[in-house]
Amino acid sequence: MEYTEIMVRYGELSTKGKNRKSFIDRLHGNVAKVLKDYPDLRMQPHRDRLHINLNGVDAKPVMEKLKNVFGIQTFSLSVKVSRDFEDVKKKAIEMMHEAYKPGMSFKVGTKRSDHTYELDTNQVNLQLGDAICDAFPGIDVEMKKPDIKISVEVRQDGIYLSYLTVKGAGGLPVGTAGKAMLMLSGGIDSPVAGYLAMKRGVDIEMVHFFSPPYTSEQALNKAKELTSKLTAFGGNIKFIEVPFAEIQETIKAGVPEGYLMTIQRRFMLRLTDMIREKENGLAIFNGEAVGQVASQTLESMAAINDVTTTPILRPVATMDKTEIIRLAENIDTFNLSIQPFEDCCTVFAPPSPKTRPSIEKTRKFESSLDIDGLLQRAMDGIKITTIEHGDKFMENDQENINSLL
Amino acid sequence: MIYFDNSATTKVNDSVLKTYNAASEEYFGNPSSLHKLGLKAYELLETSRKQIANLMGFKQDEVVFTSGGTEGNNWIIKGTAFKKREFGKHIITTEIEHPSVLNTMHQLEQLGFEVTYLPVDKTGHISADDLKKAIRDDTILVSTMAVNNEIGAIQPIHEIANVLKDYPSISYHVDSVQAIGKNLQNKFMDPRVDYYTFSGHKFHAPRGIGFIYMKEGKQLEPLMAGGGQESNLRSGTENTPAIAGMAKAIRLLKDKEAQKADEMEQLKEKLVNHLKTLDNVHVFSEIGANFAPHIICFTIDGVRGETIVHTFEERDIYISTTSACSSKKGLESGTLKAMNVQEKVATSAVRVSLDENNTEAEMDEFIKNLDEIHDHFQILN
Numbered sequence: 001m002e003y004t005e006i007m008v009r010y011g012e013l014s015t016k017g018k019n020r021k022s023f024i025d026r027l028h029g030n031v032a033k034v035l036k037d038y039p040d041l042r043m044q045p046h047r048d049r050l051h052i053n054l055n056g057v058d059a060k061p062v063m064e065k066l067k068n069v070f071g072i073q074t075f076s077l078s079v080k081v082s083r084d085f086e087d088v089k090k091k092a093i094e095m096m097h098e099a100y101k102p103g104m105s106f107k108v109g110t111k112r113s114d115h116t117y118e119l120d121t122n123q124v125n126l127q128l129g130d131a132i133c134d135a136f137p138g139i140d141v142e143m144k145k146p147d148i149k150i151s152v153e154v155r156q157d158g159i160y161l162s163y164l165t166v167k168g169a170g171g172l173p174v175g176t177a178g179k180a181m182l183m184l185s186g187g188i189d190s191p192v193a194g195y196l197a198m199k200r201g202v203d204i205e206m207v208h209f210f211s212p213p214y215t216s217e218q219a220l221n222k223a224k225e226l227t228s229k230l231t232a233f234g235g236n237i238k239f240i241e242v243p244f245a246e247i248q249e250t251i252k253a254g255v256p257e258g259y260l261m262t263i264q265r266r267f268m269l270r271l272t273d274m275i276r277e278k279e280n281g282l283a284i285f286n287g288e289a290v291g292q293v294a295s296q297t298l299e300s301m302a303a304i305n306d307v308t309t310t311p312i313l314r315p316v317a318t319m320d321k322t323e324i325i326r327l328a329e330n331i332d333t334f335n336l337s338i339q340p341f342e343d344c345c346t347v348f349a350p351p352s353p354k355t356r357p358s359i360e361k362t363r364k365f366e367s368s369l370d371i372d373g374l375l376q377r378a379m380d381g382i383k384i385t386t387i388e389h390g391d392k393f394m395e396n397d398q399e400n401i402n403s404l405l
Numbered sequence: 406m407i408y409f410d411n412s413a414t415t416k417v418n419d420s421v422l423k424t425y426n427a428a429s430e431e432y433f434g435n436p437s438s439l440h441k442l443g444l445k446a447y448e449l450l451e452t453s454r455k456q457i458a459n460l461m462g463f464k465q466d467e468v469v470f471t472s473g474g475t476e477g478n479n480w481i482i483k484g485t486a487f488k489k490r491e492f493g494k495h496i497i498t499t500e501i502e503h504p505s506v507l508n509t510m511h512q513l514e515q516l517g518f519e520v521t522y523l524p525v526d527k528t529g530h531i532s533a534d535d536l537k538k539a540i541r542d543d544t545i546l547v548s549t550m551a552v553n554n555e556i557g558a559i560q561p562i563h564e565i566a567n568v569l570k571d572y573p574s575i576s577y578h579v580d581s582v583q584a585i586g587k588n589l590q591n592k593f594m595d596p597r598v599d600y601y602t603f604s605g606h607k608f609h610a611p612r613g614i615g616f617i618y619m620k621e622g623k624q625l626e627p628l629m630a631g632g633g634q635e636s637n638l639r640s641g642t643e644n645t646p647a648i649a650g651m652a653k654a655i656r657l658l659k660d661k662e663a664q665k666a667d668e669m670e671q672l673k674e675k676l677v678n679h680l681k682t683l684d685n686v687h688v689f690s691e692i693g694a695n696f697a698p699h700i701i702c703f704t705i706d707g708v709r710g711e712t713i714v715h716t717f718e719e720r721d722i723y724i725s726t727t728s729a730c731s732s733k734k735g736l737e738s739g740t741l742k743a744m745n746v747q748e749k750v751a752t753s754a755v756r757v758s759l760d761e762n763n764t765e766a767e768m769d770e771f772i773k774n775l776d777e778i779h780d781h782f783q784i785l786n
Contacts, residue, residue, distance in 0.1 A: 218444060397445050400431070401452045404424045405652045 001098060003059050004080040007153075007162065008050040008066065011073040011170050019176075020047070027071040027173035033235030034065050034389050063166060068232040070199055071176075072168030076151065078160040085119065088159050089131040092150055096132055099163050105142035106132065112154040124152055172201030174234025179203045180283040180313070181240075181276045183268065186223045186341070189287030189316055191230060191333040192324050196315035197285045198233045205238040205279055206387075207272045211245035214348070219341035221393040224385075229333050231389040238279075242271055243381040247374050248348045255365045261295050261353040262362050265304040270371075271378055273308045283311040289324065290317050294353040303357040336394070407722040407767045411607075412554055412583060412700055412758030417650075418609035424653045425611055428646040436643050437632065446645050453645075453652035460659050462594065463618050469635050470648055473615035474582040474604030475505040476628075478548075480639070481578045481600045481617060482509045484625030485546045486518055492574070493543030499523040499531050499560075500743035501553050506580055507739075523549075525743050529558035530695060537568045546576045551584035551593035551601075555727040555740040555756060556689045557700030559584075559592055566597035576600065576623070582607055582615075586658040587697055588666035599623050605647065609760075610654035614647035665761040670698035672759055672768045677701060679772050683779055687750060689741065699760060702727060702741075704753035705778075707785040713755045716778050722771060727754050 010027065028045040031052075035041055041062065042053035052062070059077050066075055081091045096106070110124040119127065128150070133139060153160040182194045182204040197204050208223045220241065227239050247267050255263050272284055288296045295304070305312060316324050328334035392398065408416065417425075432449045434442030451465075458465045471477045486496065498510055500522045510520045521539045523531045531549065547569060549560050562579060569577050578600040584593045586608045593601075601618040605611060619625065619638075631640025673692070680688045685706040690696050705713060710726035717724055727740065741751040757771075 216439070217441070394448075397448050398452065401449050401649075404427055404449070404649055405453060405456050405656065 001079060001094060003054060003077045005054055005078055005160070006052040006059065006062065006066065006075050007078055007160070008052065008075040008168070009073045010048065010050070011071050011168065012172055023071070023173055023176050024050075026175045027069070030071070030173055030175065030235040031066070031069055034069055034232060035062060036388070037390060038062060065232070066168065067166065068169055069173075070169050070171035070201065070233050071173030073170065074165050074168055076162040076165040078151075078153070078162035080158045080160055083117065083154075083159055085124075085127070088124075088152070088161065089128060091161055092128055092152075093132060093135045095150065095161060095163050096136060096148065099148045100136060100139070104147035105140035106148040106150065107141060107143055107146040108132070108150045108152060110152040110154065114154050114156045117154045124154070128152065169199075169233065171199035174198045174201060175203040177201030177203075178283075179205065179279065179281045180285055181205050181207050181272050181279070181281050183272055183284065183286040184208050184223055184226065185287070186219055186226065186337065187287065188321075188328050188334060188337040189289060189292075189324055191226045191287075191331070191337060192327045193285050193287040193315045194230050195233060195327065195331050195333075197313070198230065202283075202285070203234075204230075204285060205240060205275075205281065207240050207242060207275055209242050209244040209268055209271075211243070211248055211348075214245060214248070215342050218394075222336060222339060222341055224387060224391075224393040226333055226336055227387045228389070228391045228393065229331065229336065231387060231391075233331075236386050236388050239385050239387050240275055240279075241383045241385075242275070242378055244268070244378065247378060250369060250374060252348060254368055257350045258352070258354040259357060259362060259365050260348060260350045262300060262303050262357040263366050264348060265295055265300075266307045266362070266366065267371075267374070267378075269304055269312075270307050270375055273310050274375065274379055275382065276310060283313055284308075285313050285315065287316055288314045289319055289321070292321065294355045297355045299356040300354075303359045303362050306359050306362070407763075407771055409757045409759060409763065409767075409771065410723045410725045411760035411763075412756065413725050414606045414612070415609045415760055416762075417606075417611050418654060418657060421609055421611070421650045421654045421657070425646045425650040428649040432645055432649070436645060437634065446643075449649055450643055450645050453648045456652045457616065457655055460655050461618070462590075464621060466636070467618055467621055469617050469619055469638055470643060471615045471617055471639060472613050472644075473606065474503070474580070474602055477582075477602035477604070477615050477617045478503065478505040478578075478580055479509050480625065480628050481602060481619075482506065482546065482548055483513065483628060485576045485578070485600075486513050486516075487626035488624055489545040489576070490518075493541075493545045494518045495521070495541050495544045496546045496548065497521045497523065497536060497539050497544060498548045499525065499550070501525055501529060501531075501555070501558075501740040502548070502550055503554055503580060503582070504739075506548055506550070525558075525740075527744050528691065528695065529553055529556050529689065529740055529744050531560055531565075533561055533564035533568050536565055540568075540572060540575070544572070544575050546578065548578040548580065550580040550582075552581070552587070552589065552697045552700070553740055554583045554700070555754070556702040556744075557583075557697040558690075558740075559589065559695050559697055562593045562598070563595050566595040569597055578602070583697065583700070586655075586662060586666075587669070587699055588663045589697065592694075605651040605654065608654050608658045610651035611647045614644055614651050616651070666698050669759045669761065669763070672763060672765060673698055673701055675765075675768055676757065676772065679775075683776075685783070686779070687746075689744070689746075689754070699758055701757040701759075702754055703757075704750055704755070705782055706750065706753060708753055708782045710753055710755045713753070713778070716781075717774065720774050722774060724755055724757050727756050 024045050038057050040055045040057050044051045081087045108125045108128045110121045151162050180202050184190045184206040206227050210220050227237050251263050432446045434446040436447040436450045454468050455465045458468045523535050525531050576599045579598050581601045582604045599620045604615040629640045634640050680686050680703050687704045689702040
């Protein structure tokens with residue numbers, strides 16, 4: 001069947017009172033960015049729904065993309081029929097042929113936004129139900145939990161029929177909850193933390209530390225590719241790369257081994273906070289999980305967190321590794337995250353970092369370093385790019401390869 | 406020249422060769438190397454794997470590259486036997502398998518495994534009933550070919566798979582070297598099958614490359630230990646140029662596959678119908694759903710297969726005795742023997758094997774020459 005449009009129902013935002021308009025605008029913008037490869041689609045945002053007119057575009061890939069966008073409760077694929085009720089019956093029966101398997105039950109649910117239509121809601125339900133019962137002898141009608149629900153929407157420009165309702169990603173449209181920085185390493189946890197932040201509508205910007213030649217171009221590309229994966233949930237993401245080698249070398253030369261990691265992390269957090277201020281962000285997200293590694297014990301967190309009062313949010317703080325991995329698999333970042341490129345955290349990792357660093361000692365060891373100078377030089381070297389949905393960083397050669405194969 | 410020996414090997418396709426050369430020059434890095442030349446080669450390798458998996462209807466991780474059909478068969482059979490030997494040492498196969506299966510079985514027999522060889526009926530087909538009777542508590546593996554390489558008989562894979570549904574612990578391997586690209590998917594692709602073997606040079610890919618399908622979750626003992634390539638299943642630096650060439654060859658193979666198979670079938674029918682009009686000729690490859698569209702096995706009574714091959718060769722026409730792998734040894738056809746064909750007939754067998762590049766004009770020319778050769782040899786009868 002040739003479908004006409006996808007009807008998107010908004011998620012939690014229906015409850016958000018007067019902010020509604022900005023929520024809808026955001027969602028519309030995010031959907032448009034994720035669907036940018038389909039310029040023929042026509043989008044019409046309304047108060048309570050977003051209608052995406054397919055305009056001849058194949059619905060399947062569009063639906064796959066929509067499934068990921070935060071702020072969508074459900075969406076359904078519908079077909080537009082003329083207001084002639086005979087047409088409606090014919091199309092509904094055609095739809096049932098597509099959906100029906102012996103033993104299934106059904107119901108018809110009608111909504112009239114155009115109250116001038118010749119039949120009222122009950123009449124549409126009854127007459128269409130009768131027509132389907134005639135076409136499928138023995139079919140059960142079930143009001144509470146039907147296997148197939150034929151939804152009918154009577155509008156002025158025609159009647160819209162659908163039976164397939166797909167669950168959306170839920171959450172809030174990315175951008176409606178304000179902006180924050182995400183400390184993105186390249187491992188399994190930080191992309192998941194980013195995903196969870198986006199789920200609650202946070203517009204995240206990636207802060208990635210890289211230390212050439214200790215870390216490779218591929219590690220950087222991997223972080224960018226992970227960012228590209230996350231654009232599926234809400235559109236473009238800013239990627240901020242921070243050179244970190246000088247700081248790491250300086251710390252390595254001047255600080256007792258047990259405190260290398262703690263002090264490195266304090267520098268990372270300071271830099272992230274400086275970037276946040278510059279970018280007008282409100283908080284910092286990271287992928288720390290309590291007790292997972294030496295830098296993530298509560299003592300370490302306290303010693304690292306000591307450098308700022310900015311809220312640091314840790315969406316995976318209480319998750320087990322297996323839970324985080326499951327989420328990473330769901331959002332398709334896992335296979336990428338486990339690719340073995342050294343990142344800046346592993347290169348300078350001391351063999352036995354302190355799991356219970358003391359804040360006083362940390363401050364003392366650090367005081368011998370030119371903190372401001374180091375931070376300033378790192379800030380001077382940052383590079384900012386915007387990553388769009390569909391950008392590729394790991395498969396540089398794909399075009400040539402495809403032509404070969 | 407008329408080349409009718411495509412089941413022995415095919416001529417590598419020009420554009421496949423171009424891919425092979427380009428990959429050799431531009432992607433010569435070792436896919437395991439950390440630098441970007443390595444990564445480029447790795448990308449080529451994995452993109453090829455993905456393309457093959459997609460075209461074949463497999464998952465990307467289910468495709469493992471090998472050096473070809475012989476390695477694939479050896480590996481799946483031995484790898485399964487070694488992996489599961491604690492659970493049982495009984496294997497079932499058929500009397501008409503390719504030597505890379507049969508001789509592997511013989512090696513395993515020397516190591517203490519027991520092998521049951523299923524017989525075939527007079528048309529060259531095994532029966533699912535025989536299989537059912539042969540299954541024992543200690544059976545660990547069933548290995549049956551999809552299309553027989555000597556006469557083209559298509560084996561009842563779905564029926565066998567159906568029997569094996571009740572025995573989930575038995576691994577099921579199908580040697581599908583002769584089945585790929587002949588539009589026979591619905592006959593040999595079955596969800597119960599755990600392993601398939603494929604060989605590149607049978608479909609215009611370069612020599613020395615092939616792949617196996619290994620169902621997700623299945624385990625094989627590696628035969629090649631080493632640097633851990635192919636997910637630690639098959640060590641050895643990957644043959645990236647040949648793999649890329651094979652990925653391309655499969656894409657070409659799958660293009661209009663049904664139509665091409667149909668054309669082969671028509672050429673086959675023409676030859677088979679003609680052979681049936683000749684005296685003292687036996688045809689073992691029938692027309693119909695149980696036979697592949699590209700293989701025709703026949704005999705001219707009283708003339709050794711070898712002689713027929715050479716007589717055609719003098720006329721620049723290339724066919725073979727039944728299996729190229731054993732044809733130099735002057736053995737009679739293993740498949741015909743299993744079909745209880747008399748030895749003196751079996752030694753006369755020759756095989757014509759077609760592919761998409763063969764034309765009706767070639768077939769007419771072949772038939773003309775066949776008639777002359779046939780007439781000539783009637784003096785022997």
